[in-house]
Amino acid sequence: MTDRRRINGPAGATIPPIFDDQESQEPKYSKGRSRAPNASRKMYLKTGVTPSASGSAYLEIETSATPDVSGLKLSCSVHGPRSLPRSAPFSPHIVLSTHVKYAPFATKQRRGYLRDPSERDLSIHLETALRGAIIADRWPKSGVDIIISIIEGDQDREASKLQGDEVWDMMNALSGCITVAAAALADAGIDCVDTIAGGVAALVQDAGDDSTPSIVIDPLPSDHEKVLAACCIAYMPTRDEVTNLWFRGDLPASDMDLYTTLVEKGIQASKNANRVLVNCLSETLE
Amino acid sequence: MASSQHVLLSPAELAYLHASLSLTPPIRPDGRSPTQFRPLVAETGILPGTNGSARICFADGTEAIVGVKAEVERTAQRPGEETVFLEEGGGGDGDGDDDDDEEGETGAQGDRRKGEASWVEMTVEIPGLRDDDSGTAFLSAMLSEALLADGEFVKRLWINRRFHWKLYLDIILISPPLSYPLPLLSLTTHLALLSTRLPRLKSEGDEDPFFDDDWAAAPYLFPRSSSSSATAATNTTATKQPATATRPPITLLVMAFGNNIIFDPSKEELAVADVALAVSVTSSNSSSNSSGDGENDEAASAGGRSLRLLSIRTIDPPSRLTPPGVPNAANAAYGAAAALGTQKMLEARTAETEAVEGVWRAPRGGAKRMVLGALVQKTLERGGVVDEVLDALEGVDLG
Numbered sequence: 256m257t258d259r260r261r262i263n264g265p266a267g268a269t270i271p272p273i274f275d276d277q278e279s280q281e282p283k284y285s286k287g288r289s290r291a292p293n294a295s296r297k298m299y300l301k302t303g304v305t306p307s308a309s310g311s312a313y314l315e316i317e318t319s320a321t322p323d324v325s326g327l328k329l330s331c332s333v334h335g336p337r338s339l340p341r342s343a344p345f346s347p348h349i350v351l352s353t354h355v356k357y358a359p360f361a362t363k364q365r366r367g368y369l370r371d372p373s374e375r376d377l378s379i380h381l382e383t384a385l386r387g388a389i390i391a392d393r394w395p396k397s398g399v400d401i402i403i404s405i406i407e408g409d410q411d412r413e414a415s416k417l418q419g420d421e422v423w424d425m426m427n428a429l430s431g432c433i434t435v436a437a438a439a440l441a442d443a444g445i446d447c448v449d450t451i452a453g454g455v456a457a458l459v460q461d462a463g464d465d466s467t468p469s470i471v472i473d474p475l476p477s478d479h480e481k482v483l484a485a486c487c488i489a490y491m492p493t494r495d496e497v498t499n500l501w502f503r504g505d506l507p508a509s510d511m512d513l514y515t516t517l518v519e520k521g522i523q524a525s526k527n528a529n530r531v532l533v534n535c536l537s538e539t540l541e
Numbered sequence: 542m543a544s545s546q547h548v549l550l551s552p553a554e555l556a557y558l559h560a561s562l563s564l565t566p567p568i569r570p571d572g573r574s575p576t577q578f579r580p581l582v583a584e585t586g587i588l589p590g591t592n593g594s595a596r597i598c599f600a601d602g603t604e605a606i607v608g609v610k611a612e613v614e615r616t617a618q619r620p621g622e623e624t625v626f627l628e629e630g631g632g633g634d635g636d637g638d639d640d641d642d643e644e645g646e647t648g649a650q651g652d653r654r655k656g657e658a659s660w661v662e663m664t665v666e667i668p669g670l671r672d673d674d675s676g677t678a679f680l681s682a683m684l685s686e687a688l689l690a691d692g693e694f695v696k697r698l699w700i701n702r703r704f705h706w707k708l709y710l711d712i713i714l715i716s717p718p719l720s721y722p723l724p725l726l727s728l729t730t731h732l733a734l735l736s737t738r739l740p741r742l743k744s745e746g747d748e749d750p751f752f753d754d755d756w757a758a759a760p761y762l763f764p765r766s767s768s769s770s771a772t773a774a775t776n777t778t779a780t781k782q783p784a785t786a787t788r789p790p791i792t793l794l795v796m797a798f799g800n801n802i803i804f805d806p807s808k809e810e811l812a813v814a815d816v817a818l819a820v821s822v823t824s825s826n827s828s829s830n831s832s833g834d835g836e837n838d839e840a841a842s843a844g845g846r847s848l849r850l851l852s853i854r855t856i857d858p859p860s861r862l863t864p865p866g867v868p869n870a871a872n873a874a875y876g877a878a879a880a881l882g883t884q885k886m887l888e889a890r891t892a893e894t895e896a897v898e899g900v901w902r903a904p905r906g907g908a909k910r911m912v913l914g915a916l917v918q919k920t921l922e923r924g925g926v927v928d929e930v931l932d933a934l935e936g937v938d939l940g
Contacts, residue, residue, distance in 0.1 A: 296825060308618075329549040345867065346862075347864040348861070348862060351873055369625075372678040372681065372682060373682070375675045375678035375679070376675075376678055376679055376682040377672075378675060379675050379676070379678070379679040379857075380854075382857060383855050383856070383857040386857055387861070387905070388906070388907075390905065391861065391903070391905075392865055392903065422658070422686075424902055442552075448904070448906050449714070450907060476625065485852075489907070490907075491906065491907060494906055494907070495909065495910070496906050496907035496908060496910075497855075497907045497908055497910055497913055498855070498906070498907030498908075499855045499907075500818070500853055500854075500855045500913055501852075501853070501854055501855065502850075502852055502853035502854075503686060503690055503849070503851070503852045504690060504691075504849045504850075504852070505690055505691035505849055505850075505851060506849065507848075507849055507850075508847070508848035508849055508850050509824065509847065509848075509923075510621040511914075511917075511918055511921070514850060514917065515914060518910060518913070518914070519910075522910065
């Protein structure tokens with residue numbers, strides 16, 4: 256589906272120029288991960304940023320690629336619960352609709368104004384994650400819209416080439432989306448069974464030692480030579496339940512332990528995010 | 542979304558279905574065993590205008606067609622990498638160097654090939670759904686994710702440093718979606734890719750590609766180990782990598798009811814599922830691209846294949862959207878109206894929180910991680926469903 260309402264640039268693939276200044280003359284090597292394997296990045300979460308919405312939240316995660324530069328920036332607004340239009344068929348549950356949209360300038364490669372398939376895919380993942388958490392039968396005949404704009408993606412802008420790691424960035428974005436949507440839902444006062452938060456764990460191969468791949472929490476693809484597998488998990492700590500599991504990579508099926516550890520680490524990452532979420536929510540209560 | 546389309550079952554029917562599926566052993570509405578697939582009819586090479594095609598018809602009447610088309614496309618050159626300029630590639634001196642390199646590095650040929658995810662374009666068409674529907678986008682993302690997950694597949698599309706094949710996979714469901722079409726589409730795509738052939742390359746090095754016009758000489762995209770000698774002789778890819786018998790991925794739908802694990806659910810079964818997962822698996826008999834050689838030897842000696850896990854996605858089960866039943870205690874027709882207003886409210890609240898035997902309630906919350914682990918374990922176990930499906934698909938005549 257093409258965007259016919261706006262005048263867009265030509266579709267041909269051109270590469271943005273890289274200017275030959277002093278800094279970029281030395282080839283940039285990934286410095287490697289500066290955090291411990293079990294440490295998540297710092298996260299800033301605030302609810303109630305959009306007054307006109309019934310609930311809203313803002314999330315920012317630092318990037319460790321370059322210090323003092325923020326990475327992922329997400330803004331989420333929740334509209335509803337409100338009654339469905341008269342034309343809509345009866346629904347015994349709340350009708351959840353999720354929209355995830357990258358801002359056109361959020362990533363290195365410009366995104367169009369219309370949602371592309373990967374954004375639709377993200378919104379389905381988010382819907383799956385949230386539908387398990389919301390107590391949907393308390394609002395029959397009503398609907399809620401959850402709208403997330405990704406203001407800035409989680410990419411290393413210094414790197415000259417596209418590293419083919421957009422997929423792994425998508426996982427980081429999804430885990431942020433889940434956390435920020437949970438905060439916005441709580442701000443809107445929509446009943447949930449538990450606070451839900453997203454976490455990512457990855458099996459990575461580092462540049463220096465090619466001997467053993469290791470599992471890290473909250474990975475930045477630019478920190479590592481290669482990401483072998485990653486999983487994004489939406490987890491509710493009090494109920495000890497997973498509502499969304501998204502795994503991607505290449506693992507031998509005979510090695511179930513590796514997969515299990517990856518999922519466990521993903522749950523741990525989501526517990527880290529949940530601590531931030533609970534702190535933020537209890538701050539607003541005071 | 543395609544998985545959450547409306548199921549016309551009453552709460553009583555849903556409760557009955559769920560109860561019978563939670564028994565040990567589970568009783569499925571169509572009498573299948575938990576791991577049994579629906580019978581299917583499959584054929585390949587049905588579309589002469591494509592590079593590869595397949596059609597699968599399930600017994601319940603759902604039918605899908607996949608056509609694979611390939612086009613030669615110029616690879617976008619990125620500055621800073623090993624940029625190839627036309628003069629360099631076409632010049633006599635440079636050309637000679639290139640040829641020498643290739644003869645010297647036939648072993649390292651695999652390392653020089655690289656691919657990008659954008660070389661594969663997949664579209665899914667489901668009747669009754671808009672083409673920008675999120676469910677369709679999710680399905681195509683799931684299928685292409687499995688194909689691209691290991692990064693090995695796109696390397697097969699590499700022609701030389703300047704050109705590559707662009708592969709268009711068009712998946713069309715030609716019947717209305719009577720059940721969640723993921724397994725059907727995945728199996729059809731698998732067969733279509735297996736039957737895909739690309740013209741044999743005649744040019745060398747980084748020249749503009751020039752192909753053999755003899756279609757009979759065209760090698761398969763996925764070279765097979767037990768191929769006929771004529772194919773093997775002309776199959777350039779096969780001679781470079783003799784041991785590889787990797788197959789395209791398959792995606793299976795697995796669900797859990799309590800402690801029961803059920804494969805290939807029908808629409809009614811999916812409507813009462815507690816958890817549903819889509820698990821993508823590929824099989825390789827080669828020992829070149831995997832880390833543990835010992836495991837592969839074991840697998841080879843056991844006569845099996847070594848499976849690799851490519852992707853897992855949670856499917857939002859439509860059971861969350863089903864209407865709940867009303868227990869007798871809260872039902873006005875059974876004397877609940879006699880109670881006082883506040884008491885009735887209280888009872889209604891307990892009805893919301895407590896499960897009553899035989900009264901359907903849409904599942905709330907997620908899945909325990911043990912359940913998820915068991916689902917994946919059961920899918921990947923040796924001699925399990927994946928092996929069965931792959932064995933069955935091997936029986937399909939690839940024309």
